[in-house]
Amino acid sequence: xxxxxxxxxxxxxxxxxxxxxxxxxxxxxxxxxxxxxxxxxxxxxxxxxxxxxxxxxxxxxxxxxxxxxxxxxxxxxxxxxxxxxxxxxxxxxxxxxxxxxxxxxxxxxxxxxxxxxxxxxxxxxxxxxxxxxxxxxxxxxxxxxxxxxxxxxxxxxxxxxxxxxxxxxxxxxxxxxxxxxxxxxxxxxxxxxxxxxxxxxxxxxxxxxxxxxxxxxxxxxxxxxxxxxxxxxxxx
Numbered sequence: 001x002x003x004x005x006x007x008x009x010x011x012x013x014x015x016x017x018x019x020x021x022x023x024x025x026x027x028x029x030x031x032x033x034x035x036x037x038x039x040x041x042x043x044x045x046x047x048x049x050x051x052x053x054x055x056x057x058x059x060x061x062x063x064x065x066x067x068x069x070x071x072x073x074x075x076x077x078x079x080x081x082x083x084x085x086x087x088x089x090x091x092x093x094x095x096x097x098x099x100x101x102x103x104x105x106x107x108x109x110x111x112x113x114x115x116x117x118x119x120x121x122x123x124x125x126x127x128x129x130x131x132x133x134x135x136x137x138x139x140x141x142x143x144x145x146x147x148x149x150x151x152x153x154x155x156x157x158x159x160x161x162x163x164x165x166x167x168x169x170x171x172x173x174x175x176x177x178x179x180x181x182x183x184x185x186x187x188x189x190x191x192x193x194x195x196x197x198x199x200x201x202x203x204x205x206x207x208x209x210x211x212x213x214x215x216x217x218x219x220x221x222x223x224x225x226x227x228x229x230x231x232x233x234x235x236x
Contacts, residue, residue: 027193033161035110042113045090046120055121056090064153064190065096067213067230071188072149073100080104081148084180086137087155091118091130098127108135108144138172145180150187156202157193170202178206178235186210187233196229207233 031037045056079101085094088107091114097105107130109115115132122130135144137155159169181187187207191199200209213230 027160027166029163029166030161031163033158033163033166038109038111038158039113042089042109042111042117046113046117049090049117049120053124055092056117064228064230065093067215068093068151068188068190069096069100071211071213071232072102077149077186082106082146083149083151084108084144084147086150086152087158088118088132089114091121091132093151093153094118094130095122095125095127098122098125098130103129105129106131106133106144106147108133108137110134110136137176138169140176140179146182147180148182148185150177150181150185152188153190154192156189157191160193174203174205177203181235183235185235187235188213188230189233190228190230192228194229196231199229199231203233206236208236210234 045054048054048056080103082104083097083102083106085091085097085105085107088094088109091107094105094107107115107118109118112134115134118132122132133141133144135141138159156170156173159173160166162169177187187203189199189203194202196212209231211232213232215228215230
């Protein structure tokens with residue numbers, strides 16, 4: 001099942017955005033922030049792909065992928081630029097990047113089942129120029145560094161819900177991002193948990209806002225806003 005709008009994947013995205021009973025950092029701790037949850041999700045999706053060829057969810061919908069690729073095209077990002085997809089899941093975004101012409105693409109995920117699924121999806125598409133690695137972004141191996149572009153569609157959101165000291169994990173995420181991204185490199189993040197202002201605060205050390213990407217607006221009770229934030233940061 002894939003979602004074609006920025007509403008994302010229905011119930012799980014709604015759960016990711018839940019702030020009704022905030023903890024210390026404003027979020028309700030959730031299984032959605034644990035590796036066990038995502039291992040179970042991708043084990044199911046891998047089995048479904050093997051049985052029916054269904055690639056599973058497209059986080060934040062197809063338009064979110066198109067939005068990021070349009071930005072890369074607009075700013076003439078070279079097709080040989082090194083791109084890292086943080087928390088690649090089913091690898092569908094990697095496939096879209098490869099079809100567009102990008103040739104140095106890496107997808108990481110801490111779930112081995114997600115990497116298995118990504119590999120199966122990529123193989124089905126007949127692509128061979130995509131690198132996949134089982135990596136915990138909060139505990140990186142030494143080989144991962146020097147990327148021109150890093151992309152996150154929902155991974156920082158999930159980390160924010162981890163029941164075990166999410167605040168420290170968010171800080172470690174920023175440290176890891178500083179390590180893998182080249183100076184003047186770009187970080188493209190799509191989030192349903194965080195507002196623009198909150199993301200500016202989370203990534204205030206070592207990064208500056210380069211551009212805010214347009215996302216669909218909603219209106220309710222005479223007020224309007226965005227259910228999704230999409231920002232581009234540049235490493236200073």
